[in-house]
Amino acid sequence: xxxxxxxxxxxxxxxxxxxxxxxxxxxxxxxxxxxxxxxxxxxxxxxxxxxxxxxxxxxxxxxxxxxxxxxxxxxxxxxxxxxxxxxxxxxxxxxxxxxxxxxxxxxxxxxxxxxxxxxxxxxxxxxxxxxxxxxxxxxxxxxxxxxxxxxxxxxxxxxxxxxxxxxxxxxxxxxxxxxxxxxxxxxxxxxxxxxxxxxxxxxxxxxxxxxxxxxxxxxxxxxxxxxxxxxxxxxxxxxxxxxxxxxxxxxxxxxxxxxxxxxxxxxxxxxxxxxxxxxxxxxxxxxxxxxxxxxxxxxxxxxxxxxxxxxxxxxxxxxxxxxxxxxxxxxxxxxxxxxxxxxxxxxxxxxxxxxxxxxxxxxxxxxxxxxxxxxxxxxxxxxxxxxxxxxxxxxxxxxxxxxxxxxxx
Amino acid sequence: xxxxxxxxxxxxxxxxxxxxxxxxxxxxxxxxxxxxxxxxxxxxxxxxxxxxxxxxxxxxxxxxxxxxxxxxxxxxxxxxxxxxxxxxxxxxxxxxxxxxxxxxxxxxxxxxxxxxxxxxxxxxxxxxxxxxxxxxxxxxxxxxxxxxxxxxxxxxxxxxxxxxxxxxxxxxxxxxxxxxxxxxxxxxxxxxxxxxxxxxxxxxxxxxxxxxxxxxxxxxxxxxxxxxxxxxxxxxxxxxxxxxxxxxxxxxxxxxxxxxxxxxxxxxxxxxxxxxxxxxxxxxxxxxxxxxxxxxxxxxxxxxxxxxxxxxxxxxxxxxxxxxxxxxxxxxxxxxxxxxxxxxxxxxxxxxxxxxxxxxxxxxxxxxxxxxxxxxxxxxxxxxxxxxxxxxxxxxxxxxxxxxxxxxx
Numbered sequence: 001x002x003x004x005x006x007x008x009x010x011x012x013x014x015x016x017x018x019x020x021x022x023x024x025x026x027x028x029x030x031x032x033x034x035x036x037x038x039x040x041x042x043x044x045x046x047x048x049x050x051x052x053x054x055x056x057x058x059x060x061x062x063x064x065x066x067x068x069x070x071x072x073x074x075x076x077x078x079x080x081x082x083x084x085x086x087x088x089x090x091x092x093x094x095x096x097x098x099x100x101x102x103x104x105x106x107x108x109x110x111x112x113x114x115x116x117x118x119x120x121x122x123x124x125x126x127x128x129x130x131x132x133x134x135x136x137x138x139x140x141x142x143x144x145x146x147x148x149x150x151x152x153x154x155x156x157x158x159x160x161x162x163x164x165x166x167x168x169x170x171x172x173x174x175x176x177x178x179x180x181x182x183x184x185x186x187x188x189x190x191x192x193x194x195x196x197x198x199x200x201x202x203x204x205x206x207x208x209x210x211x212x213x214x215x216x217x218x219x220x221x222x223x224x225x226x227x228x229x230x231x232x233x234x235x236x237x238x239x240x241x242x243x244x245x246x247x248x249x250x251x252x253x254x255x256x257x258x259x260x261x262x263x264x265x266x267x268x269x270x271x272x273x274x275x276x277x278x279x280x281x282x283x284x285x286x287x288x289x290x291x292x293x294x295x296x297x298x299x300x301x302x303x304x305x306x307x308x309x310x311x312x313x314x315x316x317x318x319x320x321x322x323x324x325x326x327x328x329x330x331x332x333x334x335x336x337x338x339x340x341x342x343x344x345x346x347x348x349x350x351x352x353x354x355x356x357x358x359x360x361x362x363x364x365x366x367x368x369x370x371x372x373x374x375x376x377x378x379x380x381x382x383x384x385x386x387x388x389x390x391x392x393x394x395x396x397x398x399x400x401x402x403x404x405x406x407x408x409x
Numbered sequence: 410x411x412x413x414x415x416x417x418x419x420x421x422x423x424x425x426x427x428x429x430x431x432x433x434x435x436x437x438x439x440x441x442x443x444x445x446x447x448x449x450x451x452x453x454x455x456x457x458x459x460x461x462x463x464x465x466x467x468x469x470x471x472x473x474x475x476x477x478x479x480x481x482x483x484x485x486x487x488x489x490x491x492x493x494x495x496x497x498x499x500x501x502x503x504x505x506x507x508x509x510x511x512x513x514x515x516x517x518x519x520x521x522x523x524x525x526x527x528x529x530x531x532x533x534x535x536x537x538x539x540x541x542x543x544x545x546x547x548x549x550x551x552x553x554x555x556x557x558x559x560x561x562x563x564x565x566x567x568x569x570x571x572x573x574x575x576x577x578x579x580x581x582x583x584x585x586x587x588x589x590x591x592x593x594x595x596x597x598x599x600x601x602x603x604x605x606x607x608x609x610x611x612x613x614x615x616x617x618x619x620x621x622x623x624x625x626x627x628x629x630x631x632x633x634x635x636x637x638x639x640x641x642x643x644x645x646x647x648x649x650x651x652x653x654x655x656x657x658x659x660x661x662x663x664x665x666x667x668x669x670x671x672x673x674x675x676x677x678x679x680x681x682x683x684x685x686x687x688x689x690x691x692x693x694x695x696x697x698x699x700x701x702x703x704x705x706x707x708x709x710x711x712x713x714x715x716x717x718x719x720x721x722x723x724x725x726x727x728x729x730x731x732x733x734x735x736x737x738x739x740x741x742x743x744x745x746x747x748x749x750x751x752x753x754x755x756x757x758x759x760x761x762x763x764x765x766x767x768x769x770x771x772x773x774x775x776x777x778x779x780x781x782x783x784x785x786x787x788x789x790x791x792x793x794x795x796x797x798x799x800x801x802x803x804x805x806x807x808x809x810x811x812x813x814x815x816x817x818x
Contacts, residue, residue, distance in 0.1 A: 054742035055750045056766065087738050089751070089767035122735020123768050234743035236735075312721070312805075320814030326531020326645075329496050333465035334643040341464045342498070357465065358498035359532050396721075397814075398807050405729025405806075 011165025012147025023153030026134030028082025036134030058086035207246030283399030307335030420574025421556025432562030435543030437491025445543030616655030692808030716744030
C-alpha cells in the first residue's frame with residue numbers, strides 16, 4: 001500500500017495546508033534553547049487524543065482530556081518544554097486553563113479551541129510569566145513553514161528534532177499528514193493505552209469526524225508509539241493530538257476504502273516517528289526489534305517481547321556487543337508468558353543462537369557481528385501457536401545513566 | 410522477639426554443629442578465584458527449597474525440585490560458579506545428575522542425598538572434568554569451619570562474600586541457624602514465588618519435618634529475598650535450600666510457640682543476607698527502602714512499591730543524589746495500583762516531599778541531603794486503605810552498566 005503515499009522532504013505539521021507553527025525561546029530552559037511552541041489551524045479542526053494512563057496525569061493532560069470529551073474543535077495547541085505541570089494540583093490545572101485562555105485571546109479564537117501540552121520537570125508550578133512571554137513571541141512568529149522550528153522547541157533530552165509528513169492520494173485528491181514528536185526517555189509500552197513518554201502533534205487536511213479520528217489514532221498508537229520502549233518508565237505527560245482541518249476537501253468516512261488508505265498513511269507517519277524516538281532514546285546506540293512469533297496468544301507474545309525489550313541485563317549486553325541469548329531466554333522465561341521452553345528458538349538477524357531451548361551451536365563471533373550493528377532483530381519462535389507481537393527497544397549505555405543521574409527532570 | 414536470638418560473629422553454614430563445608434579453585438573462573446563449594450552434613454538432613462519461577466529453569470534447579478519432591482534427605486550440596494547449566498537441555502540435566510552421583514560416590518553417601526546448584530553463564534554445557542577436579546579438591550578440604558571459604562567460592566559479580574548465623578534459645582536448648590548467599594545482579598521480586606537471582610544455602614541443627622520446613626522457608630522468602638530488587642531481571646538458577654540435621658535435639662512442631670521463635674530467627678538470617686545482597690548489588694551505591702502504606706490492598710501496595718523499586722529513572726536519580734519525587738510519583742502512577750493521586754503523600758526519611766499529590770514545599774537542598782546518604786527510606790502514603798508493603802532497592806550507576814556490558818554471564 002506504500003505506493004499510495006510518499007514522505008515529504010523536511011516534512012512537518014506545517015507541510016499540511018492550513019496549519020502554521022512557531023518555536024521560540026520563552027525562558028524555561030537555562031540553556032537558552034527554544035522551549036515554547038505554538039501550532040495553529042486557520043480553521044476549526046476536528047481533534048482526537050491519546051494520553052498517558054499514569055494516575056498522576058499532568059494538568060495539561062487532564063485539561064485536554066476534558067476538552068476533547070466535549071467534542072471541542074481546535075484552533076491551536078500551546079506546548080512548553082521545561083516544566084511538566086504535573087503533580088501540581090489545582091493551581092496546575094488553573095495554569096493550564098489560563099495558558100489556553102491567554103493564547104485564545106492573543107489569537108482571537110475561543111478559549112475552548114486551544115489545547116495545551118507540557119514536558120519537563122514534574123512537581124514545579126507553571127511559570128505564567130514565561131508562558132506570557134512565550135505567547136508574546138510565538139504568535140507573531142507563526143508561519144506556514146514553522147513546523148520544524150516548533151519541533152525543535154518541544155525537545156528536552158532529545159538530541160535531534162523529529163518531524164515528518166506524507167502526501168497520500170485518496171480518491172484522486174491529495175491529502176497531507178504531518179507530525180512532530182519529542183521523547184527520548186521515560187518511554188515504555190506495556191500497559192493498556194499509550195505508554196510512551198512523549199508528545200506528538202499530528203495534522204491533516206483530510207475531513208474526518210472526531211469519533212473516526214479517535215478510533216484510528218488509538219489503533220495506530222497501539223501499533224507504533226505503544227511498540228517502543230527505552231527505559232520501561234512511563235510519563236505523567238504523554239500526549240498525542242491529531243487535528244484534522246478538512247482543507248483538502250477529502251472526506252474520510254468510517255468503513256470506506258478511503259479510510260483504510262488514510263489510516264495506513266497515518267500509521268506510516270506514526271511509525272516513522274516512533275522508530276526515530278527509539279533511535280534518539282537517551283544514551284541509545286542501537287535499535288533492536290524484538291519479535292515473538294507462534295505464541296499461544298497475542299497476550300503471551302506481548303508479555304514475552306516486552307520482557308526482553310525491558311530487560312536491563314539484555315539492554316546492557318547489547319550495549320556491550322554481547323549476543324548473550326541466555327539473558328534473552330531468561331527474560332522470556334520470567335515474562336509470565338506461557339510457552340514450552342524446549343520448543344523455543346531464538347535467532348539474531350536470521351542467525352540461530354538458540355534451538356529447542358538449547359545452544360544452537362553458532363560460533364559466538366558470528367553472533368557478535370550481528371549485535372555490533374546499529375540495528376538488528378531478535379526473533380523468538382515459540383512453535384506453540386499462531387500469535388505474534390513485536391516491539392522496538394534500545395540498549396542501555398553509560399550515557400543513559402549519565403543523562404538521568406544529571407538531568408533533573 | 411530479637412532478644413531470643415543473637416548473631417554469631419563470622420557466622421556461616423558451618424556455625425551449625427554437624428555441618429562441614431569447603432571452597433576450592435576447580436577451574437571454572439579464568440580469574441583463578443575459588444569457584445567450587447561443597448556443603449556436607451554428618452547425618453541425613455530434612456530439606457526444603459524454593460526456586461526460580463523462570464520457565465527456563467536451569468538443569469540443577471529441575472534436578473533439585475525433583476529430588477525434594479520425593480522427600481529426599483540430604484547429605485551434601487555441590488555448588489559451582491562459572492557455568493549456570495541453564496538452557497542446556499537433556500545433556501545439562503544429565504550433567505547435574507552425574508555431578509550428584511560423583512559427589513555421592515566420593516563422600517560415601519547415597520546419590521539421592523546430594524543436591525546441586527550452579528551459577529554463571531547460561532547456555533554453556535557443564536564441564537565435567539572441572540566438576541571432577543572440584544570434587545577431588547573439595548571433599549578432603551571439608552571442614553567444620555569451612556563455611557566462609559564456601560561463601561567465597563559461590564560468588565560471581567559479588568564483591569564481598571555473604572554469610573551469617575544466629576543462635577536462638579528454644580525451650581531452654583540452643584539452636585543454630587547458618588547461611589551463605591551469592592547474588593548481586595539479575596535480582597528482582599515481583600512475580601509469584603521467589604525472584605532473586607541468587608543462591609542461598611541455609612543450615613540448622615533443629616529437627617523440623619520437610620513439610621513445616623518448606624512452609625516456613627517459603628513464607629520467609631516472601632518477606633526477605635522476595636523483597637529485594639537490583640535490576641528487575643530474574644535468573645534461571647535461583648535456588649534457596651534449607652537443611653535441618655536435628656543435631657540439637659530440639660524438635661520444632663507445627664503451630665507451636667517454638668515454631669514461631671524458630672521462624673523468626675530464620676527470617677532474621679534471611680533478611681540479613683537479603684539486605685547485604687542489595688548493598689552488594691552490581692554497581693550499587695545505595696540501599697533504598699520503599700514503603701507503600703495505607704493502600705486499598707496488599708496487591709496495590711506491592712505493585713506500587715515494586716514499580717518505584719524497579720524504575721530506572723528513579724534508580725538513576727538516586728545515584729545522582731536527586732530526590733526527584735516527581736519520578737517516584739510517576740512510577741506509582743503507572744504501577745497499575747489503584748489509589749487516589751490527590752491523597753498521596755511521599756516522604757524521604759521522614760521529610761515530606763509530596764503532600765496530597767503536590768509539592769510539599771520542602772526545600773530541595775534538604776531532600777538532597779537525605780538521598781545523599783547510603784541508606785534512606787521512601788515512604789508513600791496512599792491514605793486510601795489499611796494495607797502496606799515494602800521492598801529494598803538499589804540505585805543504578807555507571808558501574809552497573811559496565812559490569813553488565815562487560816561481564817558475559
